Amino acid sequence: MAGHFAFIASNAGEDGFEFDIDGCRQTFEHFDQDQSGFLEINEVLRLAENIWDTFYPSGPKLDQAAKAALTVEIIRQSDKNHDGKISFEEFVPWYRGTALKYWRMQQAQSEQSHAADASVHQSAMTYPNSWPRGSASAQDEFSFDVEECRSAFNHFDQDRSGYLEVNEILILAEHLWSAFYPHEPPLDNASKAALISDIIRSGDRDHDGRIAFDEFIPWYR
Template identity: 25%
Template sequence: MSNLTRTQEKELKEAFDIFDRDHSGSISARELKAVFKNLEISASDQDIKNAMKQMDINNDGEISFSEFSRVMEAQFYRKYTHEEIRAAFDHFDKDKSGYISADELRMTLSKMGKTFRKDEVDKMIKSIDKDGDGRISINEFMDLLN
């Protein structure tokens, strides 16, 4: 039984759908590698193989949503180190301004295979942006993850 809220389950399904690029209902090693590449995350074939082995419980060579959920659910309750948060933030902050702009967020999401309208991205920024300056600072990003 899952301890996730409906919102968390929905977010997890949205993340799964980003990885499941062919909409087959499962994630293949090829799809996992493509997502990592699009996110500019260096992952060797062995890294992909290890990730697949960790998540593919029934050893069918694909990651189902239930397998993905089992592994990712723990991430909702995990506390991230400052270094992990900084690395994730820096991945979004392409111009190294110290802030994530709406354009940077939209560009990164697009690389992940998700296209959002400007108003949708603006809504995401607004939900995280505590000081109302229209962008996400490292502190606002940290609040989101912890």
């Protein structure tokens, strides 16, 4: 059932995003496998896998730690009455926001594909391999480059929402580890989960579960 969210791409009209309530209902019913009228944790787990595959079809598969983190984040965003499950009424605003992010990501990818300077695009895609960066002043002191900070933020903000959310922070964590420890083996699940949690704890000053650019600056620096 991977990629069940692919139909949300059709929600975009010529003049902008259009929300498809029928598609929303179809998606809810697809994941509500026991027809209880609620998405419970095992069903949200499958939802998380499908969301990831839709947003990152060519990316790595979610490991267990990242899958658990994304599942918890979906419940945190959706479960307004804190009963540990998601009703259709709670699902609608979450789905609308997710569909909008997907539409924005497609718009951004389309703009990138039509960029005149291919070398700039290639630089943006390879940038995190040498990240984080700065420069030395004449006095051999570290000089912070806010433009490079913005470039790093924009690279990981793949849906152009203006925030780094848990799925994007997962990619940030993997790149961060590779940049600092290029000769070490990849992070195991437990270490990856710990690094994601630490990035959110350090960067998320208003405790909304995501990182805005103004929160990213002091963390990056």
